[in-house]
Every structure is written in C-alpha cells, then in structure tokens.
Amino acid sequence: MNFAVLVFPGSNCDIDCYNAVEDTVGQSVDYVWHTAADLSKYDCIILPGGFSYGDYLRSGAISRFAPVMNEVVKAAEQGKYIIGICNGFQILLESGLLPGAMRRNNTVKFRCHHSNLKVQNNTNPFTQEYKLGEVIDIPIAHMEGNYYCDENTLASLKENNQIVFTYEGDNPNGSVADIAGICNEKGNVLGMMPHPERAVHDILGSADGKKMFTSVLSAWREKNGVAIG
Amino acid sequence: MIKATVYVTIKESVLDPQGNTVQGALHSMGFQEVNNVRIGKYMELTLDTTDKTEAEQRITEMCEKLLANTVIEDYRFELN
Numbered sequence: 001m002n003f004a005v006l007v008f009p010g011s012n013c014d015i016d017c018y019n020a021v022e023d024t025v026g027q028s029v030d031y032v033w034h035t036a037a038d039l040s041k042y043d044c045i046i047l048p049g050g051f052s053y054g055d056y057l058r059s060g061a062i063s064r065f066a067p068v069m070n071e072v073v074k075a076a077e078q079g080k081y082i083i084g085i086c087n088g089f090q091i092l093l094e095s096g097l098l099p100g101a102m103r104r105n106n107t108v109k110f111r112c113h114h115s116n117l118k119v120q121n122n123t124n125p126f127t128q129e130y131k132l133g134e135v136i137d138i139p140i141a142h143m144e145g146n147y148y149c150d151e152n153t154l155a156s157l158k159e160n161n162q163i164v165f166t167y168e169g170d171n172p173n174g175s176v177a178d179i180a181g182i183c184n185e186k187g188n189v190l191g192m193m194p195h196p197e198r199a200v201h202d203i204l205g206s207a208d209g210k211k212m213f214t215s216v217l218s219a220w221r222e223k224n225g226v227a228i229g
Numbered sequence: 230m231i232k233a234t235v236y237v238t239i240k241e242s243v244l245d246p247q248g249n250t251v252q253g254a255l256h257s258m259g260f261q262e263v264n265n266v267r268i269g270k271y272m273e274l275t276l277d278t279t280d281k282t283e284a285e286q287r288i289t290e291m292c293e294k295l296l297a298n299t300v301i302e303d304y305r306f307e308l309n
Contacts, residue, residue, distance in 0.1 A: 057270075058298055065295070094298065101300035103243065108250045148243060148301055174246070 001220045003029040004042040006072075006088075008063045013049035013085065013197065020197035021046075024213035034066040043220050044081040045072060047088025049141070049195060059102060059144050060090035069095055081125050081216050082189045086142055089181070089191030098184055098191045099157070100149035105142070106174025112141040114205060115194055116168040117180050121161050124187050125219035129211040135168050136208035138194040140180075145193035147175035147182075160185050165192055231276045231284045235306040237297045238269035272296065284308055 005017045014031060021029040032039065034052075039045060053062035063069070069091070076082055076097055084092040092098045105111055117138050119130040130136065149157065154177060157163050165181035173193070181192030196209030239245040245267050252266040274291075276284050288306050297304040 057295070061295060061298065093300075101298050103239075103301060104246045106244070106246045108246050146246065150242075150300075174244070 001025070001027045001044065001217055002042045003027055003044045003046060004032040004039060005029060005046045005048055006034065006036075006068055007031050007048075008034045008050070008052035008066060008091075010052045010054055011048050011050035011087070013087075013195065016195070016197045017046045017048045017085070020200045020209070021213060024200050024210045025217045027217065032068065034063070034068050036068045037071065039068070039071040039075050042075070042080065044083070044216055045075055047072070047082070047084040047091050048197075049086030049088060052087055052091065055087075055144075058090075058094070059087060060092075060094040063087075063091045064095040073097065076184070076189050079186065079188050081220065083126060083212075083216075084189075084191040085195055085197065086140075086145075086193055089193055090144065092189065092191040097189050098182055099153050100147055100176075100182070102144045103146040103148050103174075104144050105146050105172065107172070110141075110143040111145070111172045113139065113172075115140045115170070115172055115180070117165040117194060118168040119164070120166055121164045121183070123161070124164055124183055124190060124215075126183075126190050126212045126216050127164060128219060129215040136199075137206040138196055138199045138209050139205070140172055140194045141198075142173070142193055145173040145175065147173075147179045147193070149176055157182060162187075164190060165194070231278055231281065232309045233274040233276060233284065233288050233306055234309070235272040235274065235288065235292065235296055235304060236269060237272070237292075237302050237304045238267055240301055240303050243301045269302075281308055 166178040183190040196212040199206040199209035247268045248266040255263045292304040
C-alpha cells in the first residue's frame, strides 16, 4: 500500500504522519509537495496538521487552491482513502470535500492536551478496528477546531452516519454536537481535529491512534484482495 | 483603477467567540452599554480596471471563492 503525506508551506505535522505510517504499518510512504500534479500512485493521502500558508485569511483557505488539491479531489472521487488531520481537516472543509466550517475555539485559546474521543462509527475504513462506542485517548492541538454546520447538514451527517468521532466529557472547542471528526457520505474522506499520528506508542502517552493506520491498511487489503501489500 | 473595500463578517446565526470575548472585556472595563460585538475582516483591493460592472462581478466571484467562507461568513463590498 502506498501512502502520501502532503506538504504545504507551513505544514508541521508532516514528519509525525510519515513516521506514524512507517512505525504502525511499515508501508511505503512519500512526502508529496503541494505543487504535485499526480497522485495516481497513492492509495491513501494524508493532509497533515500545521499552519499552511500561515493560516492567512482562514485556516486552509489558501491551501485548498494548491495544485495538489485538484488531485486530492480526483482521488476522493476514485474512492481512495483520504484523511485530513487538524489543519488537514480545515483544508478538506474549505475545499468542500467535507461539509461545514471551523470557527475559533469557544475558549478563544489554543488548546493542546490529551482528549477523549468516542468512536461513533466503526464502519469507516479508518476506524474499522475500533469498537463502536470505544473511548480513545488522542491529543488535540488547535485554535480553530470549533466545528460548525447548520441544522440541515447536522441532520444529514447523523442520518448518513458521517460523525466518526465526538469528544467524550470535555468538549475543548465548542463544536456542534461535540464533533471531533466526520467523513463524507462514501466514507473514504475523513477529517478530524485530534492527532492520531501523535498517539501511536505508549511512550507518547497513548497508542490509541495506531488502529487508524492499521484499519486503513486492512480496508485497503480487503478491497484489493491481497494478503500482503 | 477601482478600489474595492471588502467587509467579511461572521453570519448572525453563527456564534462569534472572539466577539463574545471582546464584549466581555468591554463590560469588565465599564462599557456596560455594549450589547453585542461582532469581529470581521476588512480588505482593500486595487483593481486594474475602470469597468465597475465587471469589477462588481469579479469581486463577487473572489468573495464566493476565497475571501469569505459562505458557510459561516457574510460579505459586502464597496467600489470607488
């Protein structure tokens, strides 16, 4: 399986994502610059966290027009696995691949700490190895994670089982319906504010994020009918 | 040359955490009359055109595509 970690000017979780892929599933992984015009080689595309284009105007607003994003849209249509983490989630929202928008945290503070998430959907390629309702410990680090969508969008997210993670206990940012992560209708595009790539080993404080990487590898193997790849 | 002034504000139906915080600060400073604060963005664009109709159309497109996120923001502009 081939993973791509996209790198925008100002991405700063790209190395963590790259290492997380190597350490959790040991598959091929490349850094792919924001100007790339071909992603056809990749089965899973990771949009990492950071402050792409300095978060100028709005988080993710400028990155969504980077040349590579045309390829991400194509890959999404082809059913490839795409995950946006933190700033990557913001870019997916700005690009319209996922519904809704981000507001500043209701605390108006940058929140950087562990958070408990409840797995609300374990039929997604990225979450199939979790149990439904399982509470996992994944750290957050963001200023703009206060997810917003209107009531109709929220109703359709619920109806289509697109809410993947919610904050359990303390909601650190005021997001609608305690949303921490959502997917598109097909389920192949997922966005989340918490950082699973920072929770792949006990020495990091939690290894609960590891299953996101092993899940997507399993999903890819099932889809492609390969025992090892 | 046409100068466009663009204002982007958070929709009335959407909570503005920054505005609320600034309102709280103004209250604690004694400005009790402040009933509501909304924070937005102000942008100045200079356009290489003299055609106002065209400018209006182009600025609208810029707002829709980039300058505002219409999920949570409203925009308006003036051309001079």
